[in-house]
Amino acid sequence: MQLSDGEIVEQVKSGQNTNIAFRALIEKYQERLYWHVRRMIIDHDDTDDVLQNVFIKAWKGLANFREDSNLYTWLYRIATNESITFINKKKKENNISIDDESYHLHAGQADYLMDCDAIQEKLEKALLTLPEKQRAVFHMKYYEDMKYTQISEIVGTSVGALKASYHIAVKKIENYLIKN
Amino acid sequence: MNKENENIENEELMKMAPTLFGMKKKNNLKAPEGYFSSLADTVKVKIDNEIPDGYFENLADKVIDKIEKEKTKVIPIQKRNIARVIYVAASIAAIFIVGFLFNQNNTIAAIASDDNYLENLTNSELDEAIYYSEMEELICYLDFEENFNEASQIEKSIYDIDLDVIPDDINEYIGSEYYLDIEF
Numbered sequence: 001m002q003l004s005d006g007e008i009v010e011q012v013k014s015g016q017n018t019n020i021a022f023r024a025l026i027e028k029y030q031e032r033l034y035w036h037v038r039r040m041i042i043d044h045d046d047t048d049d050v051l052q053n054v055f056i057k058a059w060k061g062l063a064n065f066r067e068d069s070n071l072y073t074w075l076y077r078i079a080t081n082e083s084i085t086f087i088n089k090k091k092k093e094n095n096i097s098i099d100d101e102s103y104h105l106h107a108g109q110a111d112y113l114m115d116c117d118a119i120q121e122k123l124e125k126a127l128l129t130l131p132e133k134q135r136a137v138f139h140m141k142y143y144e145d146m147k148y149t150q151i152s153e154i155v156g157t158s159v160g161a162l163k164a165s166y167h168i169a170v171k172k173i174e175n176y177l178i179k180n
Numbered sequence: 181m182n183k184e185n186e187n188i189e190n191e192e193l194m195k196m197a198p199t200l201f202g203m204k205k206k207n208n209l210k211a212p213e214g215y216f217s218s219l220a221d222t223v224k225v226k227i228d229n230e231i232p233d234g235y236f237e238n239l240a241d242k243v244i245d246k247i248e249k250e251k252t253k254v255i256p257i258q259k260r261n262i263a264r265v266i267y268v269a270a271s272i273a274a275i276f277i278v279g280f281l282f283n284q285n286n287t288i289a290a291i292a293s294d295d296n297y298l299e300n301l302t303n304s305e306l307d308e309a310i311y312y313s314e315m316e317e318l319i320c321y322l323d324f325e326e327n328f329n330e331a332s333q334i335e336k337s338i339y340d341i342d343l344d345v346i347p348d349d350i351n352e353y354i355g356s357e358y359y360l361d362i363e364f
């Protein structure tokens with residue numbers, strides 16, 4: 001039986017069945033968070049590291065979790081921040097721009113494109129040209145069909161700014177697809 | 181998202197990016213097989229093995245506390261006495277053995293010249309010799325343990341002299357020309 005978010009938080013906070021509750025949390029959100037992080041970072045191993053850190057941070061913060069935001073949004077916020085931090089760290093380490101699609105292609109992280117058809121490959125390459133935060137917004141809106149209000153809570157940006165960001169991302173991708 | 185909103189957004193997308201709108205929303209990435217079935221365990225192991233927050237901030241204080249506790253650790257008197265008794269007993273035994281061997285070698289001439297060397301000693305003289313040997317050893321041990329007061333008291337009691345007060349005749353001797361003539 002799957003525990004509700006409220007039950008998970010309550011059990012972790014009460015200190016009873018903490019391990020069971022935390023396992024339930026991981027099993028409930030692991031796939032959605034994995035794909036959210038993976039779409040930003042692309043490489044599986046890096047995604048695995050980041051995702052583990054996301055859950056460790058959640059474990060540490062859950063006892064102080066304020067229920068004024070919901071668990072789902074809170075976890076997404078941690079995952080987004082962790083992903084962006086990871087990308088920025090990589091940027092510094094490699095001294096190149098990760099926004100540049102060449103970063104992923106040269107870093108040997110573009111093997112997945114081998115399995116794509118030509119048009120999908122173009123789309124993936126177009127996504128890699130977006131700045132990381134814009135890419136996160138695009139994924140949440142386009143692939144995960146999230147509401148702007150939800151995305152706004154996750155990335156801490158106003159709904160208006162998010163709409164503008166999404167529209168800019170869509171235009172960039174469209175231009176890339178047409179040009180290439 | 182309700183149907184109405186979805187339709188509006190789709191219309192917007194169609195106008196803004198017809199190529200993108202015409203494409204399938206397909207996930208081209210793949211996760212390794214079985215990845216999700218083991219993730220919870222992997223995270224749990226990582227959490228269990230994580231160094232607690234602030235561990236290194238308190239480590240130096242903890243180590244210093246431990247050292248201080250070790251320093252002030254009191255050895256129970258009973259334990260200390262047993263150790264002392266064992267030490268003294270072992271020392272006495274050692275003195276007897278060494279003394280016996282030493283006497284065998286060095287007093288052999290004396291013994292040879294006087295076959296009745298030991299027989300000439302009375303029981304009280306032997307007891308006295310043993311007593312002084314024991315006390316000397318005890319004084320050495322106390323000095324070694326830096327219990328100078330106790331050592332001094334024992335020395336005073338067995339030789340009946342006050343080491344803190346040097347008698348006048350010795351002072352006189354130290355100040356005399358004979359003392360200075362002594363070659364070391």
